[in-house]
Amino acid sequence: MKSLLSTLLLLFAIVSVGYARPIATSEIAAKSAQGLRLLSLAEGEDPVWKTEAEVLDLLRAGKNFFDVTDTYELETKLRAQTGSAAKVVSDVLRATYAAPSKQTQVRAILGTLTTTNMQSYLNTLTAFNNRYYRSTTGVSASNWILSTVQGFATQYGRSDVVAQQVTHSFQQPSVVVRIPGSNPSAPRVLLGSHMDSINLSNPTNGRAPGADDDGTGAVNLLEAYRALLQGNFRPTNPVEFHWYAGEEAGLLGSQAIAANYKSTGVQVKAHLNLDMTGYYKPGTAEVMALAPDYADSGLNEFMKLLITAYSRIPWANDLACGYACSDHASWNRQGFPTAYPFEAVTGNDNPTIHSASDTTSVNGFSWTHSLEFAKIAAAFAYELGI
Known part of the structure; x- marks a missing residue:
């Protein structure tokens, strides 16, 4: 009964997306200029203005939110065009996918994935003092990711692959390949992770290696992308890899890209979010935990089949991730099917994130565990892209 009630409340909130007090363009411009941020804190509630200090207080308290300062007007326009969110609800609940069927081709690609490569990538990412979305080192991290993915395309003779940065209102660009x-014109298959990191004690200058949050997801995608190019992957559906900026400050990069795709009519077959894949609490079962909320139920069923077919570890149902907990929520917000496999059942996940202690030396970090998520990323791209 609790599960059914929660689902009905979520559907009601999604349908009731109209704001009681629409915010004028002039107000957004004026308050943004003052350094205020417009935050959506819960389903069905109007967003509220917060100072930067209040934003940090929310982050330190573990309160998730969408920072909608940059997307509010576009989302309001989209709601006015569609008239209601009923179609969004329908799309989110009814995505269907064929069972994995390309094991021979996929396994050949998975055999080329290595933890050595992922360790090398992560060593570079964690060497930046932090990857904060408003820091120069956050920009440098984005530039390095762009250069790396461009280098793979050159290495494997793929002049058809397009890699670019997506600029935002803040310093750090996202990267899309x-x-x-x-x-x-076929619907796109998307895989995303976030590139930024944060030290909640000192966001701008504090040491934030972000090895697991989300260095692991970022390097999973780098290695899956590299292996697919090495395997001469030429899909039917366009396949994109995304590294999002500003996730730690309210899902900024993924929101901007998802809203842009919605407004320009981009069709999305499925979106996979990898955010923390390298840790599980010592003494607990090693699993891939699937977020049940703000994710597509049909895509989650496909993920169970995909994990069973291609991973040595089993899937598990996670606890509720919560409102705006990671970048998959940005895609769910726009009605696109998305899934979020997590490193462990919530509670058994990495306790060192958002600090200088988020390194690969923490007891419980496992490269072989993270490798399984790179396998699933490559398999996801291949099975849904071909």
């Missing part, structure tokens, strides 16, 4: 499909 597209492997074109033989059917350019």
Whole structure:
């Protein structure tokens, strides 16, 4: 009964997306200029203005939110065009996918994934003092990711692959790489992680290696992308890899990209979010935990089949992730099917994140565990892209 009630409340909140007090463009411009941020703190509630100090207080208290300062007007326009969110609810609940069927081709690619490569990538990312979205080192991290993915395309002779940065209102750009499909108009298959890191004690200057949050997800995608190019992956559907900026400050990069895709009519077949994949509490079962909320139920069923087919560790149902807990929520917010496999059942996950202690030396960090998520990323791209 509790599960059914929660689902009904969520559907009601999604349908009731109209704001009681629409915010004028002039107000957004004026308050943004004052350094205020517009935050959506809960389903069905109007967003509220907060100072930077109040934003940090929310983060330190573990309160998740969407920072909608940059996307509020676009989302309001989208709601006005559609009239209601009923179609969004329908789309989110009814995505269906064929069972994995390309084991021979996929396993050949998975065999080329290595923890050595992922360790090398992560050594570079964690060497930045932090990857905070408003720091120069956050920009440097984005530049390094762009250069790396461009280098893989050159290495494997893939001049058709397009890699670019997506600029935002803040310093750190997101990175998007597209492997074109033989059917350019087919719905896109998307895989995302966030590149930024944060030290909640001193966000701008504090040491934030972000090895697990989200260095692991970022390097999973780098290695999956590299292996697919090495395997001469030429999909039918366009396949994109995304590294999002500003996740730690309210899902900024993923929101901007998801809202842009919605407003420009981009069709999305599925979106996979990898955020923390390298840790499980010593003494607990090693699993891939699937977030049940703000994710597509049909895509989660596909993920169970995918994990069973291609991973040595089993899937598990996670506890509720909560409002705006990671970048998959940005895609769910726009009605796109998304899934979020997590490193462990919530409670058995990494306790050192958002601090200088988020390194690979923490007891419980496992490269072989993280490798399983890179396998699932490559398999996801192949099975849904071909």
